Amino acid sequence: MEIEVSDLKYSATVWEVKRAFAQVLHSELFFNRDAHKSRPVNFRIQFKKEGGPGSLPNDGTATLIIPNRKLADDFLRWAFRKGNHVKVSGKKVWLRASDKRPSRAMVESLKKTPYMDPTAEEERVALVGRIGKIGIILDAIQFGVYYRRPDDPPEANRRFSNEYEIRRTDTFAGKLCFDYNHKLLRIEMGNSVTEYKSTHIVTDTDNIKKVAYGVNAAGAYYVCFELYCPPRFERQEMYRSYTGEYSKDNKGFRERLTFLDKPHQSVGPFAFQLRILLNDPSGKNDLKTLCHEAGVRSSGRVQIDTDICGFYRPETMRPVRAWIKRFRWPVAFQLEALLRNGLLNTGEMLDLRTDIEELHGEDPDFAADVLRHFFEKLQSKQRSETVVECFNNTLAKDREVRESLSSEDADAPESKGTLQCFHVIVTPTRILLEGPYDTQSNRVVRKYHDYRENFIRVEFRDENRMAFRWPKEVNSASLIEQRFGTILKQGVEIAGRLFRFLGYSNSGLREHTTWFMSDFEHPDEGLLTPDRIRDSLGNFSNVNTIPSKYAARIAQAFSGTDPSVRIRRDQWDDQLADLGTKPFWHTDGQGTISVGLRDEIWDVLVKAQPDKAKLILKPSAYQIRFLGFKGIVVVDETLEGVYMRLRPTMNKFKAHADDETDAEIEIAKAFIYPGTARLCRPLIMVLEDLGVRKEAMLDLQNLAKTVVVTASDSMGETINLLRKHDLGNSFGLRYILEHLQRAGMCMRREASSPDVMDNEFILRLVKYAQHHILHEIKHDARIPIPNAHQLVGVADEGPAYMQREEYKDKEVFCLRKSEIFACVEQPDGGEPLYVKVQRVRAIGKPPDDKLCFFRNLRNVVVLPSVGERSLASCLAGGDVDGDEFLVIKDPTLLPTTNADPASYDAGDPRDIGRPSTIDDIxxxxxxxxxxxxxxxxxxxxxxxxxxxxxxxxxxxxxxxxxxxxxxxxxxxxxxxxxxxxMPEPLIRAKPDWKKSEDNDPRPSDYYESTRALGALFRNFEIKPPHAPESSYPNGPPGAPVTDPPLSDSISRVLRPAILRRLGHTDNTDADVAALAPLFEHYAEELRYICLTHALAARADVRLAEEEVAVGTILAKCTQPRWRRERMHRMRVHAGQLVKGIQRGRLRAPTAKDAGEEELVGALRRAWLAWDYGMRNRAVFGARSFGLIALGVVCEMLDKLDKLDIVGGHLEMDEVGEHDDNENVEDDDKLEKDVELEGEMSDKDVSIDLEPEASPTASELL
Incomplete structure (x- = not known):
């Protein structure tokens, strides 16, 4: 309805008028805040004429449009009553119903969109208006590097080497302006009279570390920008044509560039720091205004002298690169990393030439390690330390550690499930190098493990190392095709070795991460090239005319997996028929294995990961890759011996006949634990629209928050918290706490024992774990659901039994349509919980007198294999090749409205009509x-x-x-x-629950969401924990430790057991000090982890020791997916470091037949290492080093106790180690249980779960 407003003050702005009407329309008279899904009515104020007398905002009249007719009538009735009125700027206004009707589009838009507080928008419009008028004219634009001369005193400022300059005689060099809406500075270059295209230099404001300004010898005013990474380069037409359609006119009109011109191409990858000279000194005031509004830190006036050193001229680079190629490749890689990552310029590198050559001649492997540590040291060195001094200090420390470590202190052998891999990051302007560090292996690399240096990971990313994101006005097609296409099709030369594209995994595709390899000679297979290796994987003739599907089939060989057993051709078949009808097969992606084969696979996994040996329960299902097959295999107790049966839906390509005679089963995931069920953003949004009240979800969040916050009050709850959220696994934190609890230790608020936990590091780890979980609960809405589980889905094989001749006379118990079965049991002990559910019927415990496929399956949800459409396909289009589903008990989360599952036609694949080449891929x-x-x-x-x-x-x-x-x-x-x-958002502003993705959220960019997600986001605030400076690799040590050795509560509670096993509890100072080289080795590797896996490659961004130990990254990130990826890599890397210390240097035995002498020896070494860590806990790395040792102490004590029980040697289920319950990367689905931002993360079975009281099936509601 349209209402006419008159008698407005001419000076009143549209914002003031809107605020005045909102006070009434959003009051309790017209708005019930407690109603389900209630939101304040949106309305529109429009002046009839813009500009009144004397250019005032209005002419005294306006139109008010309210989309709800009843509300508008009620409002007018209220306004016409005596004593009621609306005041704008202190003056009453007159209202009357208009004869006009607002357009249906206007009414519909107002109905759909939320009301926006006008205050923030008013401030934004005013600020944009002021800033938009500022354009600073530049005389020159320079790209270069900051450096110090070897003889400069420590207090001297850095100098700027001008490596590339833009200066024009026909016009000014460029114009600097600030784009407030996109938070970036833009320099526009070009002559609008003689040229038809302009070139732009663009940098985000959060990419600017600091700004300094000064006056050069010629009296020109200069400004130096220190950037974290290179700016972007764009080009656009100056006088482009318009169609009149905003969406078309503002799409892709700017082209992303790799470089500005040919001279810039050679220096751009190395010299990207920016210096500008102003045309008019008065522009400095405008620049200060821009920097202030952009939130850019200014260092004030600083004298920075400028030179032209030519560090990166072609004639300078050629001899340096020729020199690098002379070294063995691991050393050459590190040298090139120093150059490409901008840590050394060519002059500084040549200053080290003699030292590096001598070191390489002495020991190339040692030289590579020294240079890797030097890489890290350069990013945190003191200002007073020269590059040469930094190198010499690094070398001296590494040499001391190497000479002090005995041959017995060697790291544990590298697991074939991981490999030390070199990484290459290709950006639009640079090639960055990282590693080597531990990365999950795959079928191809394992086969050629001895040649692993010939395989590298190549990632394609934006300049800040995150995934590509560009505004719609930017077209990046040419950059991607030219820059990245050239590397993909022609290869990339790294340190003198040419690497060519080999393949990618399916998750790697989504992460834009690939495998490259260099050709090498194999003693049995001859010269191996990427083509030969791809050809050896199998026969892809059935899909090779479809490049995407062809690549997806090849990708199976590059999935991150763990090796297991090899089986002969007579131990498996692929003749198991699928159940159901196409395209909704009930058994899509599912096969079966015998109990014997399940046990053999589990034994291999336990040998590689001994921490799983203590588990009583074995997996009921594995997600596998096998030859050309992929999917899930479930235990079938009717199969005898060692046998596996596969289905046609699992077969993606035909393997070579020779490979089938003896093939390895690769394990993508062993489903051993019941997963923690959590809500997530998409699920919450859907549930609310299906009738679940936001109060129910707030109650869950409050409960989850209470559980997390109070968990540190007791040892038991702390252990449960770590278990449910898979934190601290790499360092065995949960296992350590379990052992200490059994020994009688408690938390401060418990009164159960006098031995109270006083270890500040462990208490801080618990705080970091709590913050990690609270961050997920608040910012990602990942809220744990009590008494609910996330279980992998499998299909009932009962109908397949009925088709088998030997069971035709037997009564087979099968699930009927809409029935499920689930039995949840903790693998380390506990009573099985049979599930009885509503919304879909469940049968609880199956009857004993019938043949039943799923009777003994644990921690899976069994779905029926009858009906026209599979139940899995009704749940977000799932199947049973590894998809996981939620089983929920809470009745408040059951929808009151049902919606039929959608069905989308996948469409025909793009077929090129000829065999695909690698260029097509x-x-x-x-x-x-x-x-x-x-x-x-x-x-x-x-x-x-x-x-x-x-x-x-x-x-x-x-x-x-x-x-x-x-x-x-x-x-x-x-x-x-x-x-x-693709539809656009209804309004420019984003809901407030998305603030966590913004490093600098501004009020005008967000509105207060009235949905459940908004209420959950605002429900509580969290404060990040603070670690001491000594927890960071570049931080100073803390205060010296003055406590007597082993006087802490943990040592006290362990003393009786240590005394019984070792005969003493105190260590000599000499024995403890002898562990210094081992600790130094560990600390160097920990520093490298803290550097490599930080979210940004910046000296001021490092991971804390606590973050690595817990397995989290607390820094805010605009791309949550990138943060999760870095966390995963960090956990893999840290886990291998811990195992190397435990199994190699502390020599903790893992064999089941380990004897008392071996166990006591490991206990003695670990007790010394724990003592060392506690004595030096003020130093970076010592606290987590002590934690590793403490884990070995607890493990050896448990094993010795077990040895006493069985007598002689360890048997059966081993006790001891921590459970590393991290999910192995599911390359085919990119860890579906970790959502893409906004993507549904879990398959949701909206069901109720309760303990089974009887075997009778429940009734469908």
Missing amino acids: CDFLLEYMQSDVMGLVADQHLKIADQSSYGTFDQDCMVLARLCSQAVDYPKNGVPVNLES
């Missing part, structure tokens, strides 16, 4: 980099669902759901999502 990968919009589509879905009053039932959300399905299928069918059809 590369072309698909390049297209995928441009068209991978899964996260964007899912994010858009969530934003529109929040903004629209119709929620997820909004038609735009329905369109986005269909596009999500297309995006999921894109990696296999090769048909990208058409972005032209």
Whole structure:
């Protein structure tokens, strides 16, 4: 309804008028805040004429549009009553119903969109207006590097080497302006009279570390920007044509560039620091204004002298690169990393030439390690330390450690499940090098393990190392095709060795991460090239005309897996028929294995990961890769011996006959633990629209918050918290606490024991774990659901039994349509919990007198194999090849409204009509980099669902759901999502629950969401924990330790057991001091982890020791997916370091037949290491070093106790080590249980779970 407003003050702005009407319309008279899904009404104020007398804002009249007719009538009735009025700027206004009707589009828009507080928008518009008028004219633009001369005194400022300059005689060099909405500085270059295109230098404001300014010898005013990474380069037409359609006119009109011109191409990858000279000194005031509004730190006036050193001229680079190629490749890689990552310029590198050559001649392996540590030291060296001094200090320390370590202190042998891998990061302008560090292995690399230096990981990322994101006005197609396409198709030379594209895993595709290799001679197979290795994987003739599917099949060989057993051709078959009908097979992706084969696989996994040996329960299912098969295999107790049966839906390509005679089963994941069920953003949004009240979810969040916050009050709850959230696994924190609890230790608030935990590091680890969980609960809405589980789905094989001749006369118990079975049991002990559910019927414990496939399956949810459509396909389009589902008990989370499952046609794959070449696969990968919009589509879905009053039932959300399905299928069918059809958000502002993704959130960019996600986000605040400076690799040590050795509560509670086993508890100072080299070795590797896996490659961004020990990264990140990826890599890397110390240097035995002497020896060494860590706990690394040792102490004590029981040697289930319950990377699905931002993370079975009282099936509600 339209209402006319008159008698306004001419000076009143539209913002003031809107605020005045909101006070009434959003008061309790017209708005019930407690109603389900209530939100303040949105309305529009529009002046009839912009500008009144004397250019005032209005002419005294306006129009008020209220989308709800009843509300508008009620408001007018209220306004016409005596004593009621609306005041704008202190003056009453007159109202009357208009004869006009607002357009249906206007009414619909107001109904759907949320009300925005006008104050923040008013401030934004005013600020943008002021800043938009500022344009600073530049005389020169220079790119270079900051450096110090060897003879400069420590207090001298750095100098700037001008490596590339833009200066023009026909016009000014450029104009600097600030884009407030996109938070970036832009330098526009070009002559608008003689040129038709302009070139831009663009940098985000958070990429600017600091700004300094001064006056040079010629009197020109200069400004120096210190950047974290290179700026972006763009080009656009100055006088482009317009169609009049905003969406078309503002799409892709700027082209992303790799370099500005040919001279810039050679220096750009190395010299990206920016210096500008102002045309007019008065521009410095405007620049200060821009920097202030942009939030850029200014160092004030600083004298920075400028030289032209030519560090990166071609004639300088050629001899340096020729010199690097002379070294063995691991050493050459580290040298090139120093150069490419900007840590040394060519002059500094040549200053080290003699020292490096001598070191390489002495021991190339040692030289590579020294240079790797030098790489880390350079990023945190003191200002007073020269490059040469830094190198010499690093060398001296590494040499001292090496000479002090005995041969017995060697690291544990490298597991074949991981490899020390070199990493290459290709950005639009640079090639960055990292590593080597531990990375999960795959089938191909394991086969050629002795030649692993010939395989590298190559990632394609933006300049800040994160995934590509660009605004819609920027077209990056040419950059991706030219820059990345050249490397994919022609290879990349690293340190004199040419590496060419080999393949990628399916998760690697989504991360834009690939495997490259260099050719090498194999003694049996001859010259191996990428083509030969790909050809050896199998026969892909059935899919090789479809590049995307061809690549997906090859990708199976590059999935991150663990090796297990090898089986002969007579120990498996692929003749097991699928159940159901195409395309909704009930058994899509599922096979079966015998109990004997299950046990053999588990024995191999336990040998590689001894911490799992103490588990009583063995997996009921494995996710596997085997030859050309992929999917899940479930235990079938009717199979005898060692045998596996596979189905046609598991077979993705035909393996070579020779490979089938003896093939390895690769394990992508062993489903041993029941997963913790959690809500997530998409699920919360859907549940709210299906009738679940936000109060129910707030209650869950409050409960979860209470559980987390109070967990540190007791030892038992702390242990449970770590178990449920898989934290501290790499360092065995949970196992240590369990042992200490058994020994009688308690937390401070417990009164159960006088032995109270006083170890500040462990208490701080608990705080870090609590913060990690609270961050997920608040910012990601990942809220644990009590008495609920996340279980892998498997299909009931009962109907397959009925088809077998030997069971035709037997009564087989099968699940009927809409029935499920689940039995949850903790693998380390506990009573099995049979599940009885509502919404779908469940049978509880199956009857004893019938043959039943799933009777003894644990920690899986068994789905029926009858009906026209599989139950899995009704749950977010799932199947049973490893998808996991939620089983929920809480009745408050059961929807009151049901919606039929959607069904989307996958469409025909893109077929090129001829056999694909590797160039076709590369072309698909390049297209995928441009068209991978899964996260964007899912994010858009969530934003529109929040903004629209119709929620997820909004038609735009329905369109986005269909596009999500297309995006999921894109990696296999090769048909990208058409972005032209993707709906836009309804308003510019984002819901406030997305603030966590913004490093500098501004009020005008967000609105207060009225949905459950908004309420959950605002429900509580969290304060980050603070570690001491000594917890950071570049921090100073803490105060010296003055306590007597082993006087802490942990040592006291362990003393009786230590005395019984060792005959003493105190250590000599000499014995403890002898561990210094071992600790130094560990600390250096820990520093490298803290540097390598930080979210940004910056000297001021490092991981704390506590973060590595817990397995989290607390820093805020605009891309949560990138943060999760870094966390995963850090955990793998740290886990291998810990195992190397435990199994190698502390020589903790893992064999089941370990004797008392061996165990006592390991206990003695570990007790000394624990003592060393506690005495030196003020030093970086010592606290976690002590924690590793403490884990070995606890393990050896437990094993010795076990030895006393069985007598002689360890048997059966070993006790001892911590459970590393981290999910192995599921390359095919990219860890579906970890959501892409906005993507549904879990398959949701909306069911109720309760303990089974009887075997009778429950009734469907």
